[in-house]
Amino acid sequence: MTGHRARRLTAALFATSGYLATIPTANWLTTRYPAAPVAPGVLAPAGVYVVGLTLVMRDVSRELAGRTPVAVAMAGGVALSYWTANETVATASAAAYVLSESLDFAAYEWLRNHGFTIALAISNAVGLIADSILFLSLAFGSLHYLPGQVIGKAWMTGAAVVLLLLRRRAHHSGQLRAPGFSGATPKAVGRPMRRDGGGHDGFGDRAGTPTHPQQNETASEAMP
Known part of the structure; x- marks a missing residue:
């Protein structure tokens, strides 16, 4: 296993485990x-602070690990909820997660080619x-707590999206500083950039075919 694949597997395990843990x-x-x-x-159930993070962890896990591990993690988190919470809250949570997952999946898969961060923000909304x-x-x-529930989720989702944008910027900077990169004629550096925007955020590593230097130059010019 290459170093990159090992790091990606570690990140996938971390994200999926984190997603599972946030539910209970x-x-x-x-x-x-x-x-x-x-x-x-404005008040809301205290769990809203974690739920906003849960939504982000779900999409990160799906990107790194795939849909099946995310579904397994969600089922495990819901099962653990019957141990950590009362039955009414656990059952309501299970129903809400199934609905949220269904709506999010439809939006996320449709938007993914526009970039991970965009898909994450809109699908969660x-x-x-x-x-x-x-x-x-x-x-x-x-529905007394509905305004607070929406505001709390929006706060946490927004904070997570900002952190991911900062991560993407750091990822780009690291590529530009990598050995072998020289201003006007960049060599192939790190992972290939995807034309659909998936590689611009550090998660789109689905394409494994090396690109020509000219393609990398075009991709680097398109980066924000």
Whole structure:
């Protein structure tokens, strides 16, 4: 196994494990702290702080590990929720995650060729309100916390997207500083860049065919 493949496998295991862990953690927080501030005068179940991260971890895991490991991790997280949270919250969470996963999958797969970060942000927004309505209706029998639920998820998802954008910038900088790169005539550096934008964020490593120097020059000129 090459060093790059080993690093990617490690990242996939870390992301999938993190995704699994956030599900029972969010439900435990919701059970223990039914109301927490997310903005001045706005409350939401405390688990919303972790749920926003859960949505991002799900898409990162899907990108690195694939759909099947993500589905297994979600099932494991939901099962653990019955141990960490009360049954009503765990059941509501399970229903919300299934709905969110279905909506997110449709949007994410459609948008993926426009870049990972764009797909992540928009696909999460698609399911943000729908799964919140379902969860709050089943867990609390009320939509009183809906504004706070949406705001809390948006805060956490936005923060994660910013971190991923910073990661992408660092990834680009590392490629430009790599040995063998010289201004006007760059050599093939690191992984090949995908024309569909997938390689621009550090996750699109699906294409393994080396590119010509001219192709790399074109891709590097297109980078933000």
